[in-house]
């Protein structure tokens with residue numbers, strides 16, 4: 001029996017995480033390989049009434065026990081704060097943020113939420129408190145309503161509509177033939193990239209987590225879509241701790257706090273203006289993108 005139960009437990013846990021909208025973010029994780037080592041410790045507690053303070057204290061991490069992708073990272077984020085993470089490709093931005101839901105175990109240091117080490121809390125309760133909006137939006141074949149309700153399986157119609165409104169998705173949904181009952185996916189209506197993103201933002205309004213991790217899309221949308229999504233994300237990040245991986249620096253010019261991660265660790269920090277004045281890594285990245293990415 002145990003031989004049979006083991007994979008079943010793994011599968012159930014997988015489905016549970018899937019429902020929490022995590023699966024896409026873990027696209028690079030070999031689930032079967034990494035899952036066994038990350039488990040609740042004995043006496044793990046529930047994370048309750050989360051405010052959303054996050055602290056990285058001297059965090060070191062390596063995927064292969066050889067090359068350290070992150071080393072000695074110190075970072076404090078206050079609840080409700082929005083922080084943009086930028087840096088060259090491969091610097092470890094995605095890795096840094098995937099440590100918060102504990103997709104990987106760190107090698108040294110600690111990560112705390114509201115002062116509690118994330119290794120001391122139940123994985124399920126940790127992940128319930130973290131929402132992830134990833135680049136490749138995961139929508140399944142089904143109605144728009146079902147796809148939004150994915151953020152909260154017992155949501156009422158009213159909650160679903162309110163979430164869609166907050167995500168600036170309600171208007172385009174109402175223009176579709178069957179409104180919220182419109183079938184999307186392989187045999188249904190095709191949505192644009194921006195519309196899909198708004199569905200995934202609506203999901204997050206329903207899930208309503210105190211901590212939000214956003215992996216901004218690398219490819220740009222047209223200007224109008226872009227600004228609608230920017231605005232939905234701004235709405236969503238209100239009253240939550242929000243971490244955004246920004247690939248296009250133009251979209252975060254108004255961020256109050258930008259963290260520049262390079263292979264040397266956190267190299268610079270400040271507002272767009274402060275970082276431009278420094279004429280360091282951010283300044284160079286920004287100018288490079290201005291020259292190379294403008295006609296995308």
Ligand code: ATP
Nearest residue numbers: 028029063069087088089090091092093094095096
């Ligand atoms: P990008 O802007 O291109 O998304 P990034 O700053 O998010 O890059 P990461 O994706 O965190 O960088 O990658 C940091 C380093 O870790 C890279 O050298 C990458 O090759 C390596 N890496 C990422 N994921 C894994 C993995 N699952 N297993 C092994 N190495 C990995």
